[in-house]
Amino acid sequence: MIGQQYLMLPGPTPIPERVLQAMNRPMINHRGPEFKDMLLEVTKGVKMVYGTDHNLLIYPSSGTGVLEASIVNFISPGDKVLAISIGVFGDRFASIAQNFGAQVQKLSFKWGQAADPTQLREALARDQEKKIKAVLVTHNETSTGTFNDIKAIKEAMQDHPALLMVDCVSGLGALEFQMDAWGVDVALSGSQKAFMIPPGLGFMAFSDRALKIHRRNTNHRFYWDVTEGLKYLEKGQTAFTPAVSLFYGLQEALSMMLEEGLDHIIKRHRRYRDMVRASIRAMGLDLLAADTEASTAVTAVLAPGRSGANQIRNRMLKRFNIALAGGQLELDDVMFRIGHLGYVRELDLLAVIAALEITMLESGFKLELGAGVNRAQRFISEAED
Numbered sequence: 001m002i003g004q005q006y007l008m009l010p011g012p013t014p015i016p017e018r019v020l021q022a023m024n025r026p027m028i029n030h031r032g033p034e035f036k037d038m039l040l041e042v043t044k045g046v047k048m049v050y051g052t053d054h055n056l057l058i059y060p061s062s063g064t065g066v067l068e069a070s071i072v073n074f075i076s077p078g079d080k081v082l083a084i085s086i087g088v089f090g091d092r093f094a095s096i097a098q099n100f101g102a103q104v105q106k107l108s109f110k111w112g113q114a115a116d117p118t119q120l121r122e123a124l125a126r127d128q129e130k131k132i133k134a135v136l137v138t139h140n141e142t143s144t145g146t147f148n149d150i151k152a153i154k155e156a157m158q159d160h161p162a163l164l165m166v167d168c169v170s171g172l173g174a175l176e177f178q179m180d181a182w183g184v185d186v187a188l189s190g191s192q193k194a195f196m197i198p199p200g201l202g203f204m205a206f207s208d209r210a211l212k213i214h215r216r217n218t219n220h221r222f223y224w225d226v227t228e229g230l231k232y233l234e235k236g237q238t239a240f241t242p243a244v245s246l247f248y249g250l251q252e253a254l255s256m257m258l259e260e261g262l263d264h265i266i267k268r269h270r271r272y273r274d275m276v277r278a279s280i281r282a283m284g285l286d287l288l289a290a291d292t293e294a295s296t297a298v299t300a301v302l303a304p305g306r307s308g309a310n311q312i313r314n315r316m317l318k319r320f321n322i323a324l325a326g327g328q329l330e331l332d333d334v335m336f337r338i339g340h341l342g343y344v345r346e347l348d349l350l351a352v353i354a355a356l357e358i359t360m361l362e363s364g365f366k367l368e369l370g371a372g373v374n375r376a377q378r379f380i381s382e383a384e385d
């Protein structure tokens with residue numbers, strides 16, 4: 001098939017040519033001066049994206065690795081933890097905590113809905129002895145295309161001393177996040193989403209308050225140990241061999257992000273969300289998440305009759321070489337997901353909507369060909385930059 005695949009997943013996401021070229025460089029000594037300069041530069045850059053002046057460690061790992069890193073460094077066996085879940089990744093964070101000995105109380109919400117901060121406030125109010133040590137929550141729930149209002153969640157915690165630990169794996173750089181201003185203690189992310197580089201780097205940012213708690217932590221760990229990580233960072237190194245080529249990519253991607261400006265990036269993602277949702281609706285299809293809670297990184301589209309989503313995805317791949325994500329677990333075949341984060345532009349989305357219309361028509365769904373594309377075109381022509 002001619003041309004590159006349209007990789008419309010909520011991660012891994014397309015890699016800009018500049019980043020690919022930057023990674024195609026010889027290896028260097030990871031304990032030498034060039035790596036030190038690069039490590040300090042990218043640490044500063046990633047902290048800027050988080051909106052934090054506190055601590056940041058970069059691990060060779062996927063997102064799940066840093067979720068685990070956060071648990072083993074900041075949660076001790078026996079600690080009570082309140083885990084908010086609105087989907088697959090909220091459940092995963094809770095499971096990791098449970099696996100490492102935490103007493104997990106879950107606060108779950110229907111898939112496709114965001115967490116209700118009032119219910120969190122009530123749950124914490126019942127904890128009069130302040131036994132809950134941490135609240136775990138997902139920023140952007142990739143499995144349902146729904147985001148949680150982290151600022152409102154922190155406000156709902158009022159003066160409860162529990163750490164606020166946030167999985168920002170697919171949200172950071174695609175929707176607003178201000179770690180220090182909102183009072184988040186620990187925030188985890190990964191390279192393969194809005195950062196526009198391949199999978200393989202995990203980011204863990206943590207406040208000085210979290211660091212104090214870490215000093216008394218009794219959980220098992222070795223590879224993930226924050227004390228070691230910080231000791232090496234002071235020397236401009238990582239504790240263990242870093243993924244050097246991905247650092248080259250990260251350095252270039254951060255330059256691109258700085259050139260564009262974080263505010264513009266966030267606005268651009270918001271526009272993608274609104275454009276995709278308006279076009280999907282114009283085609284006569286339904287969306288899983290409500291407008292007020294819909295992710296700017298990924299849109300979950302319900303298949304007509306709530307089944308056959310995988311067939312639609314297969315057709316999109318075979319006929320147009322466009323890769324869409326499926327629904328997970330109970331949402332498998334019920335819906336498909338269009339990723340629109342990172343190195344994506346409106347023109348890509350226009351093509352995806354056009355291809356989707358043809359695919360839906362060929363699948364027997366009655367629609368007026370061009371209704372979605374027309375809506376998308378109008379959206380683009382009316383949008384301000």
Ligand SMILES: Cc1ncc(COP(=O)(O)O)c(C=O)c1O
Pocket residue numbers: 010011062063064065089138140141142143167168169170171190
């Ligand atoms: C919100 C969220 N958390 C955690 C993860 C897990 O990341 P990984 O697959 O890189 O381990 C993902 C991956 O898609 C995610 O979207």
